Amino acid sequence: NNSHNNHNTMALFRNHFSHSLSLFVKLFSLSIIIDSYTIAFHSASSSGVRFSKTSSEKMAFPDLLVYDMDACLWDQEMYEMPKIPSKGDVVIGDLNGRGEGVVGVMSGGHQISLHKGSIIGLQEHADNKYPGMKVAFASSADTPLAEKIGRATLKLLEVLPGLTVWDLVVNRDWNGEDVNQIGRQPPLSSNKARSHFPRLKEATGIRYDRMLFFDDCNWGDHCSMVASGCREKDSGVGPATVRTPNGLGEKEWRLGLEKYAEHAKNLE
Numbered sequence: 001n002n003s004h005n006n007h008n009t010m011a012l013f014r015n016h017f018s019h020s021l022s023l024f025v026k027l028f029s030l031s032i033i034i035d036s037y038t039i040a041f042h043s044a045s046s047s048g049v050r051f052s053k054t055s056s057e058k059m060a061f062p063d064l065l066v067y068d069m070d071a072c073l074w075d076q077e078m079y080e081m082p083k084i085p086s087k088g089d090v091v092i093g094d095l096n097g098r099g100e101g102v103v104g105v106m107s108g109g110h111q112i113s114l115h116k117g118s119i120i121g122l123q124e125h126a127d128n129k130y131p132g133m134k135v136a137f138a139s140s141a142d143t144p145l146a147e148k149i150g151r152a153t154l155k156l157l158e159v160l161p162g163l164t165v166w167d168l169v170v171n172r173d174w175n176g177e178d179v180n181q182i183g184r185q186p187p188l189s190s191n192k193a194r195s196h197f198p199r200l201k202e203a204t205g206i207r208y209d210r211m212l213f214f215d216d217c218n219w220g221d222h223c224s225m226v227a228s229g230c231r232e233k234d235s236g237v238g239p240a241t242v243r244t245p246n247g248l249g250e251k252e253w254r255l256g257l258e259k260y261a262e263h264a265k266n267l268e
Contacts, residue, residue, distance in 0.1 A: 059257070061130040062212035062240070062265035064204055065121070066197075069139035069150055069182070071216040072244050074157075078139075078146035081107035085152050092120045096123060101158035112153050114165075117244075117253035122159040127167055134173040136204065137180040138196040138213070140188070140222075147183035179203040192222050193229030197239070201230075208232050209267055210240035212260045214248055237266055 067073045084107070091104030091111060096119050104111040108268045114122070125135060137154075141147045155166040162262035170178055181188060181196040189195040192215075201208060215222040231238040240263035244258040 038254070042071070046107045054216045059261050061133050061257070062065070062260050063132060063134065063210035064206040064212070065125070065130075065133055065135045066138050066200065066211055066213045066239070067118070067135070067248070068213075068215035068222065068244075069137055070141065071218060072214055072248050073116070073137070074112050074114050074153070075247055076107075076110055078150045078153075079142040079144070081110055081112070081149045083107050084145070084149050085156060087156065090156055095160060096120065098123060099161040102156055102164070103158070105153050105156045106178045107149060107153075112157070112241070114157055115244075115247040115249060117248035117250045120250055122168060126159050126163060134204070134206075135169045136173075136200055137169070137182060138192050138200060138215075139180075139182045140190050140192060140196070141182055142184065144185060147253065150182055159241040173179060174225045177203075190220075191196070191225065193225040197226055197230045200238065208239050209235050209237040209263075212256055212263075213239045214244050214252065214256060216245055216247065217243045218245055235267060237263070246256070 004132075035232065058217060070077045070079075085105045089106040090102045091106065091113075092100055093103035095101040104113045106112075122135070124130065139147075139150060141150050151166075154169070155164055157165050159165055159168050170176060170180070179200065181192075181199050184190045187195060187199070197208065197211075200206075200211075209232045213223065213226055215226075221243075223243050227238045227241045227256050229238070240256070240260040242252055242259060244252045
């Protein structure tokens with residue numbers, strides 16, 4: 001009986017030891033993986049690469065996201081709008097599932113609303129999904145009235161309930177400083193590569209090759225002009241650009257982020 005009990009004891013000991021050893025090996029391997037990821041993360045962070053919180057892969061974000069406004073950010077051309085909107089001209093509705101707020105602004109009989117990709121991008125920016133990124137606008141609005149209508153609309157349309165586009169971009173990103181380049185009256189012009197973007201760089205201190213630009217390009221290929229005409233001398237690279245001929249949809253928004261991530265690889 002003693003021999004049989006000793007045999008059982010040894011068997012239990014071997015099983016317990018084997019299980020403990022297996023658990024130790026798994027924990028040790030996991031520790032190595034975590035340490036390797038931590039080293040890679042800090043190495044990339046020290047080189048200026050920012051990481052997506054929603055992806056296991058590193059993804060670079062622009063330092064400055066630049067929107068054209070008419071037929072890109074929103075669905076109207078400001079030169080066609082008859083009057084400057086006020087608080088009495090707002091349209092209330094669903095803000096992309098984030099609550100009720102100002103989804104439209106009336107100028108006469110015309111409603112001005114953000115395109116789908118615009119509201120998604122601005123909401124994600126409000127949620128700090130893209131650390132370090134700031135936003136600005138570059139619009140060649142045709143007339144002084146069109147410029148005033150555009151600025152008034154930015155101050156009324158909401159990204160989240162109670163948070164207007166102006167609140168987010170001007171007040172949060174730039175501490176109340178209006179760095180936006182809207183219009184074509186001097187010193188601006190109809191050529192964004194010659195006026196809007198040089199002034200944006202001067203106002204923000206952000207390099208051209210750290211910018212992402214969306215433009216409908218229906219009245220001229222601003223994307224090509226900016227990409228080729230606004231290059232950094234040391235890198236030879238300008239802003240990453242995306243055309244939005246039908247307005248900024250969610251597909252174009254995601255494409256822009258992917259395109260900038262590829263663009264940034266040339267800067268490493």
